[in-house]
Amino acid sequence: METDYVRSTFTCIGVVPVASTIVEDLDGKHSSSANSALLVTIWELGEAAGPLLIAPMSEIFGRYPVFNACNIGFIAATILAVLSQNSGVFIAARMLTGLCVASNVLNPAIIGDIFESEERGSAMSLVMLAPLIGGAIGPAISGAIAQTLGWRRMLTIAAALAIVCEVLFLVYFRETYKMTILRRRAAKTMQETGEISESKTTHEHLAKLWHSMTRPFAVLFGSTVLMLLSLFASVAFSFFYVVSVSLPIILIEKYDFRLAMIGTTFISFSKWPQMFLIAVANERSGVGSFCSVLVCNFTLDRIYVKLRGPDGAKGKPEYRLPLSIIGAILLPFSVTAYGWIAEHRLPVLLLLASVALMGFSLLLTVIPLSAYVVDACGMYSASAMTGVIVTRCLMGTFLPLTTGPLSDALGYGLGFSILGALSLSLAIIPMSIFKFGEKWRQHSEFTKDS
Numbered sequence: 001m002e003t004d005y006v007r008s009t010f011t012c013i014g015v016v017p018v019a020s021t022i023v024e025d026l027d028g029k030h031s032s033s034a035n036s037a038l039l040v041t042i043w044e045l046g047e048a049a050g051p052l053l054i055a056p057m058s059e060i061f062g063r064y065p066v067f068n069a070c071n072i073g074f075i076a077a078t079i080l081a082v083l084s085q086n087s088g089v090f091i092a093a094r095m096l097t098g099l100c101v102a103s104n105v106l107n108p109a110i111i112g113d114i115f116e117s118e119e120r121g122s123a124m125s126l127v128m129l130a131p132l133i134g135g136a137i138g139p140a141i142s143g144a145i146a147q148t149l150g151w152r153r154m155l156t157i158a159a160a161l162a163i164v165c166e167v168l169f170l171v172y173f174r175e176t177y178k179m180t181i182l183r184r185r186a187a188k189t190m191q192e193t194g195e196i197s198e199s200k201t202t203h204e205h206l207a208k209l210w211h212s213m214t215r216p217f218a219v220l221f222g223s224t225v226l227m228l229l230s231l232f233a234s235v236a237f238s239f240f241y242v243v244s245v246s247l248p249i250i251l252i253e254k255y256d257f258r259l260a261m262i263g264t265t266f267i268s269f270s271k272w273p274q275m276f277l278i279a280v281a282n283e284r285s286g287v288g289s290f291c292s293v294l295v296c297n298f299t300l301d302r303i304y305v306k307l308r309g310p311d312g313a314k315g316k317p318e319y320r321l322p323l324s325i326i327g328a329i330l331l332p333f334s335v336t337a338y339g340w341i342a343e344h345r346l347p348v349l350l351l352l353a354s355v356a357l358m359g360f361s362l363l364l365t366v367i368p369l370s371a372y373v374v375d376a377c378g379m380y381s382a383s384a385m386t387g388v389i390v391t392r393c394l395m396g397t398f399l400p401l402t403t404g405p406l407s408d409a410l411g412y413g414l415g416f417s418i419l420g421a422l423s424l425s426l427a428i429i430p431m432s433i434f435k436f437g438e439k440w441r442q443h444s445e446f447t448k449d450s
Contacts, residue, residue: 020249022151026087041241041397042091046098048393051386054106056212062180063110064173071166073100078159082152113176219380220387223444225437226377229369230388232429234395235422236331236365241400242419243338243355246407250342250351292363296323300368317375317441320368321434327364328427332420334358339416369430376437380446 019039050070058066077096084090175181220226251257303322308315334357341351370385377384406415433440441447 019245020252022090023087025151026085026090038401039087039091039094040245041400042095043098044241044393044396046095047101048390048397050099050101051389052213052216055386056209058106058177059179059212060209062175062184063106063113063177064175067106067173068166068169070100071162071169075159075162075166078155078162082155082159110176113178216383216387216390219377219383219446220391223384223441223447225433225440225444225447226373226384226387228429229372229433230391232328232426233366233369233388234392235399235426236328236362237392238396238399239331239335239358239362239419239423241396242335242403243358245400246342246403246412247355250412251348254342254345255348255351292327292360292367295364296367299323300371315375316438317372318434318437320372320375321430321437322368324365324368324372324430325427325434327361327366327368328423328430331358331361331365332424332427334361335423336417336420339420340413342416343411343413365430376441376447384446 023039054066054070074097077093077100081090081093081097084093220230300320300323304315304319307319307322334354338351338354338358341354373384373388374381402419403415406418409415410418438449442449
C-alpha cells in the first residue's frame with residue numbers, strides 16, 4: 001500500500017513544476033495560463049468525486065476488486081495523458097487519475113481491517129509517510145526528468161511504476177473487509193439452497209450504494225457548524241495549490257530558475273516531520289510544516305485537557321480550536337508576504353521562508369479542525385469527514401485558478417493581498433465556533449451532544 005501511495009502522489013505532484021511546459025508543448029506558445037493552473041488542480045476535482053464512489057463500493061463489493069479496478073483505471077488514465085495531443089485531453093486524463101486514486105480513500109480502512117486498535121498507530125504512520133515522500137520528491141525528480149528527457153517520459157515512468165504496483169497487488173493482496181468475506185460465504189450458502197435471488201441482492205446493493213453516496217452531504221448540509229468549518233478549511237487548504245500553481249512561474253520569471261531546480265523548492269512546503277530531513281538535505285527552508293506538526297502533537301491534547309478542567313469534567317469539541325484560530329490569523333499574513341516578496345524580487349530564501357510559514361499556518365489550521373469534526377460528529381464522523389474532503393477538493397480545484405488573472409491584472413503583491421484578505425475574513429469562523437459552537441451544534445442531529 002505504501003508503494004501505491006507514493007506512486008499516486010508522485011504522479012499528482014510530479015507535474016507541478018512542468019505544468020506550463022506541458023501546456024505550451026500541447027497548445028503552442030500562446031497557451032492559456034488558466035490551462036496550466038487547471039492541469040495542476042483538476043486532480044482535486046477527480047479526487048472529490050472518488051471517495052463518494054470508492055468508499056461505499058468497497059463496503060459492498062470488498063476492498064480487493066475496487067482497489068484493483070481503480071489501479072487499472074489509474075494506469076489507463078496515465079497512459080492517456082502520455083498520448084494526449086492537446087491540453088483538453090491531458091486535463092481530462094488528470095481528472096480521471098484523481099478519480100481513480102483508491103489508495104487515498106481505502107488505505108486507512110484497510111489498516112483498520114488488518115490491525116487491532118492498539119496496533120494501528122505504527123501501521124497508520126507508515127502509510128501516511130508514503131504519500132509525503134512522494135509529494136516531496138515527486139517535483140524534484142519530475143523536474144529533472146522533464147528537463148532532460150521530456151514530460152512524456154516522466155509520465156511513462158509514472159505509468160510503469162503504477163503497473164508494477166498493480167502486479168504486486170494482484171499477486172499478494174487479499175480481501176481484508178470482514179463483512180464482505182462473511183457476506184460472500186453466506187451468499188454462497190444461501191444461493192446453493194435457493195433461499196435468495198441474485199436480483200434481490202443486486203437491488204439491495206444499489207440501494208446501499210446510493211445511501212452511502214448521499215450520507216456525507218446529508219451530514220454536511222444538516223449542520224451549520226460543519227458547513228462553516230468546511231468553507232474555512234477548504235479555502236485554507238487551497239493555498240497549497242495556490243503555491244503549487246504560482247511558485248514555478250515565480251521562480252522562472254523572477255529568479256531565473258531551471259525546471260530541475262524548481263522541483264526541489266517544493267520540499268519547503270512538506271506537510272509532515274519526516275520531510276524535514278529531506279528539506280535540510282536540499283538546503284531549503286522546509287521547517288514550517290515540521291514545526292506545525294510538532295506544535296500540534298505536543299499541545300493539541302494539552303490545550304484540550306487544560307480547557308476541560310479537572311479530571312472527570314466533560315470536554316467540548318470546541319476545545320480543539322485554539323490552534324486553528326492562531327493558524328487562521330497567521331495564514332493571511334504569510335500569503336500576503338509571499339506575494340510582495342515575489343513582487344519585489346526579494347531574496348529567494350525569503351520567498352521560501354514565506355512558503356514555509358504558509359505550510360506551518362495551513363497545518364496549524366487544518367489538523368485541529370479534523371480533530372474537531374471527529375469529536376463533534378461522533379458516530380457520523382466518517383461521513384462528515386468525507387463531506388469536508390469533497391468541499392476541500394472542489395475549492396482546491398477552482399480557487400487557485402484565480403491566481404493567474406489576479407497576478408496578471410494587479411501584480412503578485414496586490415493579487416496575493418486579495419487572497420490574504422479573503423483568508424483573513426474567514427478567520428472569524430473558528431473564533432465564532434469556539435465561542436458559540438456548543439450552542440449552534442445542538443440545532444443539528446449530527447452534531448448535538450448525546
